Amino acid sequence: MSHEYAYRALILRQLEEFGFVDIPSSGYSMFPTIRPGDVCQFSPIHNDQLLIGDIVLFLNEEGKLIGHRLIRITGSHDKTIFECKGDTNQYPDLIVTRDRLLGKLATIRRVNRKGKSITILANQYIFTAWGKVMLRLPILSSSLRKLAQLFNASHVLHEQRQ
Numbered sequence: 001m002s003h004e005y006a007y008r009a010l011i012l013r014q015l016e017e018f019g020f021v022d023i024p025s026s027g028y029s030m031f032p033t034i035r036p037g038d039v040c041q042f043s044p045i046h047n048d049q050l051l052i053g054d055i056v057l058f059l060n061e062e063g064k065l066i067g068h069r070l071i072r073i074t075g076s077h078d079k080t081i082f083e084c085k086g087d088t089n090q091y092p093d094l095i096v097t098r099d100r101l102l103g104k105l106a107t108i109r110r111v112n113r114k115g116k117s118i119t120i121l122a123n124q125y126i127f128t129a130w131g132k133v134m135l136r137l138p139i140l141s142s143s144l145r146k147l148a149q150l151f152n153a154s155h156v157l158h159e160q161r162q
Contacts, residue, residue, distance in 0.1 A: 008059055011102050015044045021103060023057065023065060028148035029086025030055065030067060033130060035151075038110045040067055042103030053131035055105035055122065056084060058096045067105065068093060071135060087134050088145040 014021040025038040033055070034040060042057045050056065054070045071092060072083035082101060085092040108120040120127065134140065 029089050031088050031148035038108050041107045043106040045104050053135055057103040058100045088141055088148050
């Protein structure tokens with residue numbers, strides 16, 4: 001059994017048994033929606049439940065877990081192709097087939113500056129509105145990438161001072 005297959009099976013079993021899986025975020029590709037250290041809770045994907053703008057969890061070609069925004073669905077029901085992109089990424093990911101999709105973002109848990117844990121629901125109006133903005137204005141990606149780099153640099157400086 002390959003490492004990728006075992007990883008996929010473990011996540012799918014967690015989704016089936018508990019109805020969710022928590023995945024900690026480690027990168028800036030979905031900044032500012034998802035930040036490093038956020039805990040993203042994904043729920044199972046039910047047939048025809050996905051909408052353009054949803055954030056989905058999938059295994060990429062290298063077997064890495066990725067949580068990116070769904071930007072396009074093409075193909076027929078049995079050969080559907082999904083195209084995803086990180087909000088700060090310049091280009092979309094390689095196409096994703098249905099068997100590589102694992103879950104749909106339900107919530108984001110984050111610790112704010114005051115140390116208080118907050119939960120952001122993925123179906124809140126502001127959250128879905130931001131997704132629509134990102135879909136209609138992909139040119140924002142480069143600006144968000146620069147903002148993410150500044151955000152990262154400020155966190156590094158803050159950690160060095162403590």
